Amino acid sequence: MTPEPTTSGDGTANDGAGHAGAAGERRLRRGPPRWLQGLVATVVSVVVVAAAWFFFVRGDEPDLVRGLGPANPSPFDSRGAVTPGPDEATMSDDGQLAVIAAGQVTLAVEGKLRPVTKPGTNVVDVAWFKGADVLLVAEGPTPTGGVSVLELDGTVRGTIPLDPSIGFGSGHGMSVAPGNKRAAVTAVERPALAPTDQRHLAEIDLESGKVRNLTEPGVDAYGPSYVDRGTVLFTYGGDAVLLSTTTGKQQLVRAKARAVGVIRGEWLVTVDAAGQVLARHVGEEGALGRSVELGHLPPQSTPVSVDPAGGRIVVNTPARLTTGEPLFGLVAIEIRPTPSGSG
Numbered sequence: 001m002t003p004e005p006t007t008s009g010d011g012t013a014n015d016g017a018g019h020a021g022a023a024g025e026r027r028l029r030r031g032p033p034r035w036l037q038g039l040v041a042t043v044v045s046v047v048v049v050a051a052a053w054f055f056f057v058r059g060d061e062p063d064l065v066r067g068l069g070p071a072n073p074s075p076f077d078s079r080g081a082v083t084p085g086p087d088e089a090t091m092s093d094d095g096q097l098a099v100i101a102a103g104q105v106t107l108a109v110e111g112k113l114r115p116v117t118k119p120g121t122n123v124v125d126v127a128w129f130k131g132a133d134v135l136l137v138a139e140g141p142t143p144t145g146g147v148s149v150l151e152l153d154g155t156v157r158g159t160i161p162l163d164p165s166i167g168f169g170s171g172h173g174m175s176v177a178p179g180n181k182r183a184a185v186t187a188v189e190r191p192a193l194a195p196t197d198q199r200h201l202a203e204i205d206l207e208s209g210k211v212r213n214l215t216e217p218g219v220d221a222y223g224p225s226y227v228d229r230g231t232v233l234f235t236y237g238g239d240a241v242l243l244s245t246t247t248g249k250q251q252l253v254r255a256k257a258r259a260v261g262v263i264r265g266e267w268l269v270t271v272d273a274a275g276q277v278l279a280r281h282v283g284e285e286g287a288l289g290r291s292v293e294l295g296h297l298p299p300q301s302t303p304v305s306v307d308p309a310g311g312r313i314v315v316n317t318p319a320r321l322t323t324g325e326p327l328f329g330l331v332a333i334e335i336r337p338t339p340s341g342s343g
Helices: 034-057
Strands: 088-091 097-101 104-109 112-115 123-128 134-139 146-151 156-161 174-176 182-189 198-205 211-213 221-228 231-236 239-244 250-254 257-263 267-272 276-282 288-296 302-306 312-322 325-334
Touching: 088 123, 088 302, 097 123, 104 123, 123 174, 123 182, 134 174, 182 221, 198 221, 221 257, 239 267, 250 257, 250 267, 250 276, 250 288, 257 276, 257 302
Parallel strands: 174 221, 239 257
Antiparallel strands: 088 097, 097 104, 104 112, 123 134, 134 146, 146 156, 174 182, 182 198, 198 211, 221 231, 231 239, 231 257, 239 250, 257 267, 267 276, 276 288, 302 312, 312 325
């Protein structure tokens, strides 16, 4: 039986035996099988997704995924507490809590402290790199000439020599900027004949080690938290203040209050002497907006860190009584969530 003639996709007649008609006089080229086309499309899609993940999540300034709970175990036990004793800690973007206990860097896991560094170290300050399980640590109280980059398994990635060298005293807060290339730190020095230490803010270029002052010694300044790459919230002369690291412009956020941290990069959290927790909105251009009350701290509590995702604040507070005396420790206190945006 002679096959019926067919027509190719370009309109060339075919006699059904694989030969082109007079108009074409050429053999048709058949495309790859459908299964192969599907496989190639799938591989291309996977490569595009992987590239996007690397660029947007593992790039210089990773974006925090919103709306998803942290995949890590809770730092706190069923009572919302950590083993009593430590009073210095900082919370990461994904809800992990790095704690300094007797000069040792530890990680709080379900109320217990898991060592990161060996006992006998003299770490006084610690800050999280953005979007990574990596810490910036400083030793003290005497100047060491550098800061170190530390992984959570205790591996030291390297030490950054500081130029000029600064001291960190007993540790008064530091923060790594989005992009992970700079850090704002609380520098401590004891001028000749001065009765007490003097604290001021400095910024470290983490690539070169160059150090520059953000505030001058003389007015007490401590506890910086980056809002964005060029803006820092900190406590200055007893007030919560916002500082542009490029222009030096300062804005009063709240008088007679302590700067605690930043929620979602847009709410500036402060606590006053009465324990009232407020958050004030800051816009993209640095314009300060309205304030909202988030709650009150328990009596005798000192703010330590705020969850960057919101909803809780870490305080040092009487955790339990021992022989009639309060034993202080780290406790997570629930606070009201901040609104979405300025509203």
